[in-house]
Amino acid sequence: MKSNRSEPDLPSKYHLFKRYMSFLKPYTYGILWIIALGMLSYCVPLVIPWMTKILIDDVLPGRDGKWTLESVVLVLVAAQIFGVLLQFLRNYYTAKLGNRIVVDLRYKLYQHMQTLSQRFFESRQTGSIVSRVLNDVNGAQNMIGGGVINLVIDVFMVVFAAAMLFALDMKLALLSLWLLPLFYLTFTNLNVRIRFAYRYVHRELEKISGLLVERIGGIKIVQAFGKEKAELDRYEKQAINHYKHSMSANVLSNTLGAIVQSFNHAGTILIWLAGGYAVLNGSLSLGSLIAFQAYLSQLYDPIRRFSQVNITIQNSMANVERIFEIFDMEPEIKDGKDPIAIEKCKGDIVFENVGFTYVSERPDPAKTDLKYTMPARKKFYLLPPRTKPAPPPMIKESNVALRHISLHAKPGEVIALVGPSGAGKSTLIHFIPRFYDPDEGRVLLDGIPLPHYRLADVRRQIAVVLQDHILFSGTMYDNIAYGSFKADKRDVEEAAKAANAYDFIMQLEHGFDTVIGERGVRLSGGQKQRIAIARSLLIDPQILILDEATSALDAESEHLVTEALERLMKNRTTFVIAHRLATVVRADQILVMDRGQIVERGTHRELLELNGLYRKLYEKQLKAMRPEQLLKA
Numbered sequence: 127m128k129s130n131r132s133e134p135d136l137p138s139k140y141h142l143f144k145r146y147m148s149f150l151k152p153y154t155y156g157i158l159w160i161i162a163l164g165m166l167s168y169c170v171p172l173v174i175p176w177m178t179k180i181l182i183d184d185v186l187p188g189r190d191g192k193w194t195l196e197s198v199v200l201v202l203v204a205a206q207i208f209g210v211l212l213q214f215l216r217n218y219y220t221a222k223l224g225n226r227i228v229v230d231l232r233y234k235l236y237q238h239m240q241t242l243s244q245r246f247f248e249s250r251q252t253g254s255i256v257s258r259v260l261n262d263v264n265g266a267q268n269m270i271g272g273g274v275i276n277l278v279i280d281v282f283m284v285v286f287a288a289a290m291l292f293a294l295d296m297k298l299a300l301l302s303l304w305l306l307p308l309f310y311l312t313f314t315n316l317n318v319r320i321r322f323a324y325r326y327v328h329r330e331l332e333k334i335s336g337l338l339v340e341r342i343g344g345i346k347i348v349q350a351f352g353k354e355k356a357e358l359d360r361y362e363k364q365a366i367n368h369y370k371h372s373m374s375a376n377v378l379s380n381t382l383g384a385i386v387q388s389f390n391h392a393g394t395i396l397i398w399l400a401g402g403y404a405v406l407n408g409s410l411s412l413g414s415l416i417a418f419q420a421y422l423s424q425l426y427d428p429i430r431r432f433s434q435v436n437i438t439i440q441n442s443m444a445n446v447e448r449i450f451e452i453f454d455m456e457p458e459i460k461d462g463k464d465p466i467a468i469e470k471c472k473g474d475i476v477f478e479n480v481g482f483t484y485v486s487e488r489p490d491p492a493k494t495d496l497k498y499t500m501p502a503r504k505k506f507y508l509l510p511p512r513t514k515p516a517p518p519p520m521i522k523e524s525n526v527a528l529r530h531i532s533l534h535a536k537p538g539e540v541i542a543l544v545g546p547s548g549a550g551k552s553t554l555i556h557f558i559p560r561f562y563d564p565d566e567g568r569v570l571l572d573g574i575p576l577p578h579y580r581l582a583d584v585r586r587q588i589a590v591v592l593q594d595h596i597l598f599s600g601t602m603y604d605n606i607a608y609g610s611f612k613a614d615k616r617d618v619e620e621a622a623k624a625a626n627a628y629d630f631i632m633q634l635e636h637g638f639d640t641v642i643g644e645r646g647v648r649l650s651g652g653q654k655q656r657i658a659i660a661r662s663l664l665i666d667p668q669i670l671i672l673d674e675a676t677s678a679l680d681a682e683s684e685h686l687v688t689e690a691l692e693r694l695m696k697n698r699t700t701f702v703i704a705h706r707l708a709t710v711v712r713a714d715q716i717l718v719m720d721r722g723q724i725v726e727r728g729t730h731r732e733l734l735e736l737n738g739l740y741r742k743l744y745e746k747q748l749k750a751m752r753p754e755q756l757l758k759a
């Protein structure tokens with residue numbers, strides 16, 4: 127993986143811009159069309175001063191010429207109607223382009239994120255990830271609609287207005303351009319700071335999003351422990367950080383705007399003075415001076431607007447940077463060269479001397495941006511640096527989770543994993559669907575190392591039933607059919623029957639069409655388990671990974687779940703993190719894990735006789751495990 131850090135080195139803005147533009151290649155015609163509309167719509171304000179000059183200098187004094195009052199007014203009316211129409215079309219196409227870019231960019235970003243490895247998702251808050259897909263993509267699309275297109279049109283307008291000024295009066299035109307070098311100097315000095323200021327703003331927004339999604343997701347715990355006030359304080363602190371950075375960005379942008387505006391005013395006053403003298407001594411007509419001032423504002427307006435457009439561009443550039451940071455992350459787990467396809471494996475799994483260390487990096491909470499850059503109660507806003515802001519300080523942690531793991535699960539066998547908390551049971555099962563690849567050793571499926579197969583094929587052989595039985599918003603039917611590409615109504619019903627879920631589903635008013643909320647909040651624990659089991663049954667996997675739920679169910683529900691699990695496990699290689707004594711006792715192999723190693727292995731009886739850790743666990747914990755169905759087992 128290239129980088130899993132949240133803030134890798136920043137790319138140069140030219141490189142970034144070029145890259146973004148190449149991404150937007152499919153929209154070239156749309157962009158050119160909007161620019162053409164914009165240029166046309168600016169022809170209107172260019173016509174009006176000229177007509178005003180004709181009105182004042184020729185028509186109103188009653189001089190003979192080809193223009194009459196009516197014809198001048200007619201041209202003015204036509205120009206205005208044309209202008210309104212063009213503006214409408216331009217706004218419409220700009221919105222359309224922007225929204226299409228958002229749809230496309232979000233799709234590609236989401237698509238890329240789905241290929242990223244567990245490490246990426248585990249080292250970030252869900253809300254932070256969501257923030258990139260929503261906020262940053264939204265910001266990035268402004269670069270074109272609100273930024274680059276306006277910039278191109280404004281440049282066109284500046285050139286055209288400058289040409290009109292020179293046509294009206296050469297000396298005055300030269301005088302009015304004096305502010306351009308000053309503008310350039312101010313701009314180059316402040317511009318980079320504005321961009322970095324917005325970088326911080328987005329970073330803070332991402333933190334807020336991360337915090338909110340996490341805490342709202344856990345609102346039951348927040349309320350149960352009465353932590354509402356503490357959570358609100360935490361949120362407020364984060365929101366104030368965001369506020370301070372937003373204000374910094376705003377003060378900087380505003381400063382640039384104010385300086386540019388002052389230059390503009392100075393230029394206008396200078397022209398009134400110099401132009402006034404010229405009118406007084408007869409070298410310039412009044413109409414020309416008025417037209418000159420109108421064109422001057424059309425020269426200065428885009429320059430003033432440029433500072434606004436620039437803010438949009440800098441803001442968007444910060445968003446684009448953050449989006450490409452994600453695109454630059456390569457999936458750790460992916461297909462090798464010429465991967466082997468498998469339709470249906472036998473389910474023979476071997477671990478050969480597997481070792482694994484979790485390495486994670488996360489921002490150092492003791493060293494947040496603001497603490498680094500701004501004293502806590504400082505009132506005035508911080509001035510971001512002109513050099514690239516350093517990535518936030520990170521803490522690197524590594525945790526050896528597994529060592530020297532060797533095992534052989536033959537097709538159809540049940541392997542039960544037991545051991546104290548943190549022993550490495552969950553880590554071990556993660557290697558089978560390749561959520562992680564081991565650092566040492568290898569895992570083989572039917573005698574061939576897992577990475578040699580097509581990843582999608584490997585995963586298709588496996589069903590995972592996790593403790594928290596993740597169900598998605600949607601109908602009962604959708605949730606059961608989730609993993610299957612070809613299941614029809616009958617298959618879904620059969621799976622529900624085998625999972626002992628059919629009866630309770632049919633008792634609901636809408637049966638299989640009943641909508642269940644996020645994580646299935648409206649179902650009981652046992653019902654959720656049975657839906658999860660039905661989902662796995664439907665894909666008919668060769669390999670089953672089961673993290674048994676720890677929470678106890680009532681006797682009736684327990685019986686139904688156990689029966690469903692029995693059916694699911696039949697003739698499949700099953701790895702189960704066991705929390706039921708029944709499962710442990712019926713397993714073909716029990717692997718007793720402790721501190722990342724398999725310390726004992728065998729059947730229930732063999733391990734009891736060994737008189738080691740298993741026996742201790744049995745005496746202390748396993749006996750207390752739910753012994754349902756034990757007699758049957």
Ligand SMILES: Nc1ncnc2c1ncn2[C@@H]1O[C@H](COP(=O)(O)OP(=O)(O)OP(=O)(O)O)[C@@H](O)[C@H]1O
Pocket residue numbers: 248484485486525526527545546547548549550551552553554
């Ligand atoms: N994503 C992670 N990043 C860093 N360390 C991790 C991560 N997941 C687990 N660990 C660590 O790896 C070790 C093994 O954890 P694992 O979850 O595999 O244990 P377990 O036996 O499944 O525990 P439990 O029964 O409590 O679920 C623990 O020390 C744990 O702290």
